[in-house]
Amino acid sequence: MAALSFFVSNLLLVKTTDDLLDLEDSHQQLADQYDLMLGTQQLYRSELDSLGDALSQLSTERDQLAARNQVMGTELGNLExxxxxxxxxxxxxxxxxxxxAKAAAKERLFMLYGVPNGVPIQSERINDEFGMRYHPVLKKRVMHSGIDFKAQTGTPVYATADGVVEFAGFTKSSGYGYMVRLTHNLGFKTYYAHLDKVLVKPKAFVHKGQKIGLSGNSGRSTGPHLHYEVRYLYxxxxxxxxxxxxLxxxxxxxxxVEDVPWESLSAMYPLNQTAPQ
Incomplete structure (x- = not known):
């Protein structure tokens, strides 16, 4: 009986030990899973925090974008x-x-830089306009092909568009004295006559607003002034x-201006809505 009791006790002890070992393994697994879950939870919270920061930044950027869009809308409207x-x-x-608007702005800039516009000199007044007039030197009615600006000798004269200097010097036969002739885009030319001094060389490129000469009284003239012409071809x-x-x-x-065939140009620049079709 004693032997049987000892054998049974040992069996129970072994089983209890195995159960304890199983419980210990289960506890370790639970501990590992808890640590994993805790780590995952921390990562999840970190991701949530990052997402919250991103949403906050996005909200700020959205507000800034809305403000910029409002400003852009106002500026776009002003530009239009x-x-x-x-x-x-x-x-x-x-x-x-x-x-x-971008295409229209490019078109207008191209035209306003390449085709004569604006005044070539700061003058006291206009003495003679374009058209038939009584010539003060020839003493008869003749066609006046430009506009005369009264100005003191030495007043700066400026190019009214980008172009190339076709001629710069003294012309005796025309009566223009010292003059500059510029060739511009689309077949336009400008003449600046009766100058006191020429400041550009033939074949040189000039830009709109560049000083090209000084007004004077050279050639067939009765007083200091600038004779200014615009020509389409000749x-x-x-x-x-x-x-x-x-602009x-x-x-x-x-x-x-009816002397220029704008209808052919309008095919190239369809934004010119009022150009003849």
Missing amino acids: SMLGILDSEPEVSPAERAEV TAIDPEPFMKWG SNFESIFTE
């Missing part, structure tokens, strides 16, 4: 108004409007519409 672009349809996006046309032409009235030149 300046360029004389008609109001777009409601479904037209700001990006599409901006592209149209035909003199009234400079006045070109002198008044600018604010860009379309006006296409209807006021």
